[in-house]
Amino acid sequence: MSHPYKHLPDHAFWRSSVGDVLPSQVDPVVSAPFVIDKSTKIATAGSCFAQHIARHLTGHGFDFLVTEQAHPLVSQQLATKFGYGTFTARYGNIYTSRQLLQLLHRAYGTGALAGRSSQGANGPRRADDIWMGAENTFVDAYRPLIQPGGFQTRAELLADRESHLACVRRAFEELDVFIFTLRLTECWGDKTTGAVYPLCPGVAGGTFNADEHFFHNLGVHEVVADLREFADLLAARNAEAKVILTVSPVPLVATASGQHVLSATTYSNSVLRVAAETLTNTRANVAYFPSYEIITGQFSRGKYFAEDLRSVTEEGVAHVMRLFLKHFAGVEPQVEPQWQAPKAQQSNSFIEKMAHVVDVNCDEEALDQPSS
Amino acid sequence: MQDQRAKIHVIGHSHIAALGAAASIREEGGDRFAFFELQKPPYKPAISGGVVNPALLERITAILESIENPAFALSIGGAFHSVVALANHPSPYYVVGPWLGYDPGSEQLIPFSLMREVMREKMSWQLEVIRTIADVLPQRVINLQPPPPLPDAEFIKESPGVYQEVIEAHGVMPAEVRYTVWRIQSDLFEEACRENDIEFLHAPPATVDDRGFLAREAWRADPTHGNAWYGEQVLQQVERYFETRKRAS
Numbered sequence: 154m155s156h157p158y159k160h161l162p163d164h165a166f167w168r169s170s171v172g173d174v175l176p177s178q179v180d181p182v183v184s185a186p187f188v189i190d191k192s193t194k195i196a197t198a199g200s201c202f203a204q205h206i207a208r209h210l211t212g213h214g215f216d217f218l219v220t221e222q223a224h225p226l227v228s229q230q231l232a233t234k235f236g237y238g239t240f241t242a243r244y245g246n247i248y249t250s251r252q253l254l255q256l257l258h259r260a261y262g263t264g265a266l267a268g269r270s271s272q273g274a275n276g277p278r279r280a281d282d283i284w285m286g287a288e289n290t291f292v293d294a295y296r297p298l299i300q301p302g303g304f305q306t307r308a309e310l311l312a313d314r315e316s317h318l319a320c321v322r323r324a325f326e327e328l329d330v331f332i333f334t335l336r337l338t339e340c341w342g343d344k345t346t347g348a349v350y351p352l353c354p355g356v357a358g359g360t361f362n363a364d365e366h367f368f369h370n371l372g373v374h375e376v377v378a379d380l381r382e383f384a385d386l387l388a389a390r391n392a393e394a395k396v397i398l399t400v401s402p403v404p405l406v407a408t409a410s411g412q413h414v415l416s417a418t419t420y421s422n423s424v425l426r427v428a429a430e431t432l433t434n435t436r437a438n439v440a441y442f443p444s445y446e447i448i449t450g451q452f453s454r455g456k457y458f459a460e461d462l463r464s465v466t467e468e469g470v471a472h473v474m475r476l477f478l479k480h481f482a483g484v485e486p487q488v489e490p491q492w493q494a495p496k497a498q499q500s501n502s503f504i505e506k507m508a509h510v511v512d513v514n515c516d517e518e519a520l521d522q523p524s525s
Numbered sequence: 526m527q528d529q530r531a532k533i534h535v536i537g538h539s540h541i542a543a544l545g546a547a548a549s550i551r552e553e554g555g556d557r558f559a560f561f562e563l564q565k566p567p568y569k570p571a572i573s574g575g576v577v578n579p580a581l582l583e584r585i586t587a588i589l590e591s592i593e594n595p596a597f598a599l600s601i602g603g604a605f606h607s608v609v610a611l612a613n614h615p616s617p618y619y620v621v622g623p624w625l626g627y628d629p630g631s632e633q634l635i636p637f638s639l640m641r642e643v644m645r646e647k648m649s650w651q652l653e654v655i656r657t658i659a660d661v662l663p664q665r666v667i668n669l670q671p672p673p674p675l676p677d678a679e680f681i682k683e684s685p686g687v688y689q690e691v692i693e694a695h696g697v698m699p700a701e702v703r704y705t706v707w708r709i710q711s712d713l714f715e716e717a718c719r720e721n722d723i724e725f726l727h728a729p730p731a732t733v734d735d736r737g738f739l740a741r742e743a744w745r746a747d748p749t750h751g752n753a754w755y756g757e758q759v760l761q762q763v764e765r766y767f768e769t770r771k772r773a774s
Contacts, residue, residue: 224618224635226609226643235639290638302638305623312634 171452177472179452181443185480187395189330196324198256199334202401202444202465204239204331209474215482217241218328221320230390236299241328242320245296248337248378250317250372250428251349252295257386259295260321280346281366283310284359292358300505302481303358315441326391335425336401336445338371339409339417353409368409370420376428384436396439397481398429402448442481444473533763536561536581536602536658537600540671540750544600547756552575558760563601571601572650577657585661596665596767599658599723602651603671603714607749608708609647610679611674611688613695622705631662637705649722652717661723667724667766669759670711672751674703676696676738681748688748726766729758 155317163169163181171179189195196218197207211217221242223232236243247253258264284292290303291310295319304310325331342349344367353368371379380398387394400422408417426445433441448457448469455462457469478484532663532735535541541560548555563571567580588595620640635643645652655668665764675681678697697703732743732755745752751759 223639224614224615224633226614226618226635228643228646231639231646234642235636277633300636300638302641305637306622308637309621309634309636312629313636316634 171450176452176454176456179447179450180479181450182476182480183445184439186440187330187481188483189215189481191215194327194329195332196328196330197332197334198240198244198247198253199332199399200246200336200401200403202399202403203332203334203337205465206334206399206444206472206474206477207240208374209470209477213474213478213484218324220323220327221317234301237298239325243296243299243317244321245299246336247333247353248351249340249349250335250376250383251340251342252351253333253372254379254383254386255349256295256321257325257383260318261323261386261390263386280348281343281354281359282348283307284354293304294354294359297350297352297357297359305476315449322390325387325394328391328394330395330397331387332397332399332442334399334401335376335429336403337425338376338421339405340369341409342367342369343395343417370410371424373424376424377431380428380432381436384439386443388438394438396432396436397442398432399442400425400429400445402445402457402465402469406463425461442477444477447473447476447506462473532559532592533557533561533596533598533767534585535598535600535763536563536585537669538563538599538602538604540600540603540669543672543745543751543753543756544759545756546753547760550753551599551757551760554764571654575653577654579645581660582657585658588631589662594665596667597658597662597668598669598726598763600669600671601654601658602648603669603710604749605648606644606671606703606707606710607688608675609644610698611725611748613698618620618711619699619702620705621701622708624708625701625704627699627701627705632766640706641709641713644706645713648710648713652713655714655717655723659697659723665767665770667726667763668714668718668723669722669763670714670725670727671707672728672743672749672755673733673737673739674700674707675744676734676736677749680744684746684748686747686749687767692748700738702751708737724766726762729762732758 223237243336282294286292286303340349404418410417432439548558619629619632620635715725734740743751745753
């Protein structure tokens with residue numbers, strides 16, 4: 154007797170591809186729609202998990218595109234502390250599809266999410282996009298943790314933001330492949346302009362005001378719409394750009410949805426996973442890579458999570474990256490990569506000459522340490 | 526014990542040359558000051574591998590054992606701001622502090638709080654020398670603020686000193702940026718002094734112009750250091766400080 158399942162490949166069956174397979178050999182990637190090589194300019198954005206991806210790509214000699222570099226006077230350690238080289242540009246963690254779309258709009262000054270003034274009930278109103286930090290410093294509401302110690306003046310913040318957005322434009326126009334890790338559906342924003350923030354006002358600068366700020370938990374149709382609009386805008390600026398979507402396996406630190414954090418995590422991950430699948434099925438230049446399944450799949454029996462049941466272990470990341478490199482780059486890494494700093498603009502030899510003459514950061518963690 | 530109550534020991538790098546020059550041309554009182562030049566043997570380098578030169582500590586200890594209540598003035602590595610920001614960097618940058626405005630061109634912005642951390646990192650050896658000396662010296666020690674930068678880029682070009690090659694290659698950093706880097710350095714010194722109970726003496730008011738740069742009378746044919754007149758103003762300031770302390774005690 155014949156039926157449709159009779160001739161399906163092994164990967165279609167749980168026992169042959171998961172249940173009876175050594176955990177380290179589980180490989181849920183069926184095919185990669187395109188490949189990368191060491192000349193491919195790869196840009197990344199997302200959250201903590203995307204930082205792991207960037208680190209491994211660099212370690213394996215791939216061309217991790219960094220358009221916003223720290224000045225050569227700045228040591229690697231300080232550059233990392235100040236958010237340089239963590240992602241392609243110094244945008245900090247981008248948790249939501251709305252934040253990603255908004256970044257592109259802000260970079261090009263287009264659309265309702267460009268962060269410009271809007272018409273309020275009492276006349277034009279600026280977006281609440283500059284927050285006050287400690288000791289009268291200024292915090293960029295769109296990337297509140299990239300500048301420890303804050304900006305000294307509003308003018309300094311705006312100058313740095315302008316330079317940053319130029320680097321963002323360069324990134325989107327020069328990249329070959331954009332890897333984006335979808336992280337959250339929950340977001341906070343400005344009621345009048347609709348602009349969204351990576352963190353709730355008050356957590357790392359600014360002051361929460363229920364009359365001015367909103368909480369929103371994105372639905373699947375909204376995430377899909379955001380990603381489609383983003384893909385269209387990216388294509389308009391860079392017709393050859395390809396996108397790889399992943400979903401972060403890291404559970405929420407906290408939820409403002411009213412649900413239990415476990416249920417909220419399931420909701421968020423489900424929405425993001427469906428949205429990623431929808432984009433992949435409808436856009437030829439968009440691929441999905443199942444890092445979420447590799448980390449959370451039952452086969453690992455939870456060992457890819459650390460003691461806090463949130464952080465992904467290096468072993469889990471290594472499994473993800475081994476499969477990513479195998480399928481998208483055709484390489485089988487045999488050894489763990491050596492961490493290398495992103496290419497610096499140039500050495501610090503100037504200071505040396507003059508003198509001769511005479512961990513992965515996750516700003517969502519801030520929610521675990523509420524400011525007093 | 527030898528009676529040298531008035532002796533003031535000045536320990537430091539190149540900036541103490543102006544004080545030494547001033548003391549040497551005094552008709553009276555020049556011998557109140559003794560100078561340890563840390564850029565010369567046996568005190569060079571002042572620190573190596575994170576350890577302060579034992580010769581320096583031995584000399585200080587010997588003074589403490591031989592003289593009652595000696596006074597010390599420190600000026601450690603104060604010209605470092607010039608190493609960082611006298612000449613334009615091959616990758617031009619600017620930094621703006623809360624003191625002076627600056628209208629940038631196409632240079633890269635280094636945000637102030639980041640530049641402060643850059644300087645803190647690069648000045649770690651100077652700050653460690655100050656901390657170590659503070660541990661050895663229980664009292665009567667002050668730290669001298671390095672002289673402010675010169676406002677005049679043309680003068681610096683004409684008198685580039687050891688920076689001639691790099692200034693010819695890259696030009697002089699805009700005055701506002703040089704001032705900001707100097708001020709960051711000064712604030713970090715002052716912070717270290719506060720943490721170690723060392724009094725920090727700012728440059729004498731007469732030596733500073735209305736924008737905070739080194740006053741014209743204090744210039745010498747050099748892009749960084751003050752002249753003997755500047756040195757004399759500082760010597761008098763130091764003498765006044767210790768006299769006031771003496772009366773107060």
